[in-house]
Amino acid sequence: MSIPPAPALASVDWTPTRAAGLARLAAFLPAAGGDYARDRNVDRGPSDRANVSCLSPWIRRRLITEEEVIAAVLARHRLQSAEKFIQEVFWRSYWKGWLEMRPGVLTNFDAERQTLRASWAGDAALLRAMEGRTGIACFDAWVRELVDIGWLHNHARMWFASIWIFTLRLPWPLGADFFYKHLVDADPASNTLSWRWVAGLHTAGKHYLARATNIRDHTLGRFDPGGQLAEQALSLRDETPAPVAAALPGGSQVTERRVALLLTEEDLHPESWDLTADVAGCAALESPRVAAATSPAARFSSGALADGLARAGTHFSTGTALLEAGRVTAWAKGLGVTELATGFAPTGLVAWSLDRLQHALAQDGIRLVQLQRGFDRRVWPHARAGFFKLREKIPQLVSPAP
Ligand SMILES: Cc1cc2nc3c(=O)[nH]c(=O)nc-3n(C[C@H](O)[C@H](O)[C@H](O)COP(=O)(O)OP(=O)(O)OC[C@H]3O[C@@H](n4cnc5c(N)ncnc54)[C@H](O)[C@@H]3O)c2cc1C
Known part of the structure; x- marks a missing residue:
């Protein structure tokens, strides 16, 4: 690209x-x-x-x-x-x-984007949008900003999503996927639910239509896509509403006097965790995004984890390690702890990987404690x-x- x-x-x-x-x-x-x-x-x-x-x-x-x-x-x-x-x-x-x-909203989105990635692979209109070649100057500029810097103003995010859905008529989960890949602040809840809000799926029948005059006025005349936008369109409909959980998930509590800490991108300020136990060691769970560490988003993720880990090591006076999920159990066993404390991970990729990790740790008698703020x-x-x-x-x- x-x-x-x-x-x-x-x-x-x-x-x-x-x-x-x-x-x-x-x-x-x-x-x-x-x-x-x-x-x-x-x-x-x-x-x-x-x-x-x-x-x-x-x-x-x-x-x-x-x-x-x-x-x-x-x-x-x-x-x-x-x-x-x-x-x-x-x-x-x-x-x-x-x-x-409603964690099912994210599970549905995740399944849908996987299917759509395959069925839309190579689609010319999708490629034009993702490469900033639509001919709509504001949209193409936002694509460059998103890819080069990894951040867009809130209003630009709303206009972008609206143009993607209603003018370019591309599937919203692929737009949310594109944002998630590039944003330095990519967040499963804010991103996915904001895209749903623009599409009219959050509040049934209420969608957000980008208007050329609004873009012209709020970009101080830098852009004027007059005549290029679909300013009238029906909102999308949610065909598979996810069930509402009976209760919110609660975190868990440390019961041992000595624990190890596991940092994830969901909470990188362990200095303010509600923790009374002694800390035997600190590790950070490598983010899946870090593997392809060339984009601003991946660089921010890896830098943030390194910063959190360094501060944790200093604050708790322990050794530190950056680990893939598969190495966490051996590390905890090496420290001789039976509890591993981490910041609570709300619904999203980190929570899903902690779920898997929790099962793996339990096989070796180690409990994963999620500290909720x-x-x-x-x-x-x-x-x-x-x-x-x-x-x-x-x-x-x-x-x-x-
Ligand atoms: C389609 C779309 C996708 C988005 N995806 C994300 C995302 O992945 N991650 C993300 O953090 N935000 C997302 N947002 C929300 C919002 O655009 C950004 O949080 C905001 O632009 C960040 O800029 P700021 O820090 O200057 O915010 P400010 O305007 O300075 O607001 C201060 C803080 O409030 C929070 N905030 C502000 N507006 C929102 C909002 N609408 N929704 C949620 N939190 C908000 C942020 O934490 C922000 O840092 C999305 C919005 C849209 C319309």
């Missing part, structure tokens, strides 16, 4: 470390109040990202946590003035909690229906515990 480079380099330092995430947060804080509420929907292009935080790749992996982002913003602004920004942070938790109640336990129960229900609870959820 040959794609010309993006026209301008991103203005953001995408170093995949907690320190870089905290620096970005500190730099963005002054703009998180009224400025963000006013300007956040404008996509000024990759050379100017000052109106949004660009924190998603760090928050997604919990290199910095939602709680600390919210606390930092509220230390600088009143809730009323930073309300918009804080609501956006809660959108992430909303998608997570919603998916925890109090923040998720408090927020997810409000994500059963629409976002509105969770939004109402935000003032209560961000107030310090009595």
Whole structure:
């Protein structure tokens, strides 16, 4: 695939470390109040990202946590003035909690994308879209930005998904798959459910149609796809709605006095895990994306894991190891532990690989403990229906515990 480079380099330092995430947060804080509420929907292009935080790749992996982002913003602004920004942070938790109640949505999506990958292989229209050769200048530019930088503004993601589905008439699971492969913040819940939302599958009959005037206005005239977009189309229909689980999954607790830690991309801030046991060693589970480590997304993943692991080793004063799943049991046995603690993995690829690992570890008498954060336990129960229900609870959820 040959794609010309993006026209301008991103203005953001995408170093995949907690320190870089905290620096970005500190730099963005002054703009998180009224400025963000006013300007956040404008996509000024990759050379100017000052109106949004660009924190998603760090928050997604919990290199910095939602709680600390919210606390930092509220230390600088009143809730009323930073309300918009804080609501956006809660959108992430909303998608997570919603998916925890309906894990079948992700299983269905995963099966569908595998089938579609095979049945659409070599399709000319699909290739044109993925190579940024559709002739729709904004869409083609976003493809380059996605592939070269691995990040798109939220509004561009919405326009992109809408054009993919309703103008180019390509299957949405292949679009979500394309995003997942390239985004530095790729997240099973936010990505898959946002694509479903654009298609009209999240709220039945409500879909998102990209309009040329909206794109022109919110890209400050950089693009004007007038006459090129399908501005009228029916929403898609969910033919196989997934069942809703009776209860949210809870995490588990450490029972031994000495454990080993296993880091995954779902939670790379072990310093704030609720852990009282001694730590015998720290390992990180290699991400499947890291194997083909040339894209910005794969580079961010491997760098983030390395950063989390180095901090864990220093914080707990232990040795560290980067492991494939197949080597974890032998490593834990070598340390002489019978419990391995990891951050809770919400529905997604990491959770599926931890499920398999849990069975393998159990054969050798080792228990995998998934430590769930109090923040998720408090927020997810409000994500059963629409976002509105969770939004109402935000003032209560961000107030310090009595
Ligand atoms: C089709 C589509 C696919 C998406 N895929 C992903 C994805 O894979 N990973 C991902 O993290 N986000 C995804 N999003 C949500 C959103 O686009 C990004 O989180 C946001 O653009 C990140 O930019 P930011 O950090 O500057 O956000 P800001 O506007 O500065 O918001 C602060 C934080 O709030 C959270 N947030 C903001 N908007 C959303 C949202 N709509 N949904 C969920 N969380 C949000 C993010 O953690 C973000 O870092 C997707 C949206 C769409 C429409």
